[in-house]
Amino acid sequence: MRRAALVLALIGLATCLLAPVAYFRGDLGEDAMKAIFLAASIVWFASASIWTSQAR
Amino acid sequence: MSRLDRLTARLDQLYEYDREPVRESALEPGRHFAGLFAGEHVAATEFVIGAFFVLHGVALRDLLLGLLVGNLLAVLSWTFVCAPIATETRLTLYWYLRRIAGPGLTLAYNVANAVLYCVLAGAMIAVSATALGPAFSIPSPALSDTLPTSLGWVLLTIGIGAVFTLFAILGFEKLARFAGLCSPWIFVAFLAGAIASLPKLGVAPDLSNLAEVARDRVWTGVATGGQEKFTVGHVLFFAWFANLAMHIGLSDMALFRYAKHWSYGLYSAVGMYSGHMLAWICSGVMVAAIGREMDPGRMAHEALGIAGAFAVFFAGWTTANPTLYRAGLALQAVTGWPRWKITLGAGALTTAFSCFPAVFLKLLDYVALYGLILMPVGAIVVAEHWLFPRLGLPRYRAESEGALVNWRAAVVWAGTLAACHFMPLHLFYRWLPGYGLALASYVVLGLVRRRT
Numbered sequence: 188m189r190r191a192a193l194v195l196a197l198i199g200l201a202t203c204l205l206a207p208v209a210y211f212r213g214d215l216g217e218d219a220m221k222a223i224f225l226a227a228s229i230v231w232f233a234s235a236s237i238w239t240s241q242a243r
Numbered sequence: 244m245s246r247l248d249r250l251t252a253r254l255d256q257l258y259e260y261d262r263e264p265v266r267e268s269a270l271e272p273g274r275h276f277a278g279l280f281a282g283e284h285v286a287a288t289e290f291v292i293g294a295f296f297v298l299h300g301v302a303l304r305d306l307l308l309g310l311l312v313g314n315l316l317a318v319l320s321w322t323f324v325c326a327p328i329a330t331e332t333r334l335t336l337y338w339y340l341r342r343i344a345g346p347g348l349t350l351a352y353n354v355a356n357a358v359l360y361c362v363l364a365g366a367m368i369a370v371s372a373t374a375l376g377p378a379f380s381i382p383s384p385a386l387s388d389t390l391p392t393s394l395g396w397v398l399l400t401i402g403i404g405a406v407f408t409l410f411a412i413l414g415f416e417k418l419a420r421f422a423g424l425c426s427p428w429i430f431v432a433f434l435a436g437a438i439a440s441l442p443k444l445g446v447a448p449d450l451s452n453l454a455e456v457a458r459d460r461v462w463t464g465v466a467t468g469g470q471e472k473f474t475v476g477h478v479l480f481f482a483w484f485a486n487l488a489m490h491i492g493l494s495d496m497a498l499f500r501y502a503k504h505w506s507y508g509l510y511s512a513v514g515m516y517s518g519h520m521l522a523w524i525c526s527g528v529m530v531a532a533i534g535r536e537m538d539p540g541r542m543a544h545e546a547l548g549i550a551g552a553f554a555v556f557f558a559g560w561t562t563a564n565p566t567l568y569r570a571g572l573a574l575q576a577v578t579g580w581p582r583w584k585i586t587l588g589a590g591a592l593t594t595a596f597s598c599f600p601a602v603f604l605k606l607l608d609y610v611a612l613y614g615l616i617l618m619p620v621g622a623i624v625v626a627e628h629w630l631f632p633r634l635g636l637p638r639y640r641a642e643s644e645g646a647l648v649n650w651r652a653a654v655v656w657a658g659t660l661a662a663c664h665f666m667p668l669h670l671f672y673r674w675l676p677g678y679g680l681a682l683a684s685y686v687v688l689g690l691v692r693r694r695t
Contacts, residue, residue, distance in 0.1 A: 224550050
């Protein structure tokens with residue numbers, strides 16, 4: 188569970204970075220990029236919280 | 244027992260837990276320092292500082308050279324000044340300064356530090372307010388504003404200040420955990436915000452015109468109306484002194500007393516080159532994309548939407564909170580109030596500062612002043628730690644004589660600040676001759692005392 192949370196958190200963080208890259212390259216619209224960034228941020232906070240709470 | 248005696252005794256009680264030098268078994272590995280520096284130096288102020296370099300008309304070449312060299316000098320200051328003293332003594336600055344300057348002057352240092360912390364936390368609250376303002380149709384202050392611009396702005400900063408203070412009272416540890424989650428995300432938000440701003444600046448998807456856009460549309464070398472033109476010297480010195488109180492001022496002895504070796508000071512490079520170089524560059528790109536308007540909230544919102552505004556808000560929150568905590572700790576001894584009450588007091592003071600847009604719109608000058616005010620203390624400690632033994636001068640006389648105040652240290656501190664005030668130099672450059680002056684005058688006073 189803890190490992191899965193960490194993997195998910197890292198995927199969330201990577202997506203936060205990849206969405207603007209895709210927008211910059213013209214593969215994604217601005218609104219879609221912002222929505223993906225928001226969703227990926229939520230994934231990061233939720234998963235990283237689980238990961239750190241289980242680490243304790 | 245005089246009032247000053249009582250105050251210093253109370254202060255000692257507060258710091259009692261770290262009175263003893265750190266034991267060998269409590270030393271931390273290098274990655275611990277890398278993580279700490281990476282987290283601490285990507286803060287809300289980064290949204291303002293990088294943007295200000297653009298507004299001050301820094302040219303691209305000056306920016307890169309100034310940041311590379313200035314941050315290197317900061318890293319070297321941690322490595323060759325702060326970390327060696329910390330690993331030799333294994334003490335916090337508080338306890339080491341107490342031996343050198345006496346408990347009375349250490350108390351004065353603590354109070355000065357607390358008030359400066361409150362202003363800094365006030366700037367963080369104001370930066371957070373720019374993120375939430377648009378949601379309540381409250382415009383951010385203009386670049387020339389120093390006083391509160393509207394009732395809405397005042398209410399917003401008071402509201403944010405109240406929430407930050409409440410959380411600081413309820414528990415520092417929980418928020419510290421939340422800050423740990425925030426810091427990698429905030430760093431990614433800086434990078435993402437800059438990348439998302441590139442199309443608005445006309446950068447081609449193959450990056451072929453990146454250098455041209457950076458030169459012509461971001462770091463143009465032309466200052467925005469009313470702003471002073473900055474050159475490579477300004478950037479270099481700013482990057483060097485941005486954390487002056489921590490490295491040259493030695494307050495990071497608290498951190499490096501846990502280092503296995505003084506060379507761990509080099510880990511500060513992780514924070515400097517990610518936060519004080521990359522994040523400043525990113526905020527510069529974001530401010531250029533919104534037409535050079537100093538509005539951190541709008542900058543991030545335009546680039547990344549609502550999550551961007553939250554990045555600014557969280558960056559302000561997570562950095563204001565430990566700052567409030569430290570201010571409360573420093574003031575607790577003076578008042579003798581319980582923790583909740585003094586945090587409330589520090590929060591109220593901080594919130595009052597945050598109502599004034601000057602705290603973040605004059606942030607560069609404030610950062611310079613903050614370091615300058617505390618810098619002489621670092622010079623006094625360096626002189627007594629390294630120079631006194633070489634000159635055959637006795638160390639820690641304040642401690643051995645049981646003096647409440649080392650008056651030579653007090654005179655050097657006040658005299659250095661007075662001299663810096665009258666120096667015909669830009670504010671950014673004054674600390675360096677001031678440091679030399681403090682170092683030399685403290686040694687001279689020590690030699691004079693020996694002769695007499």
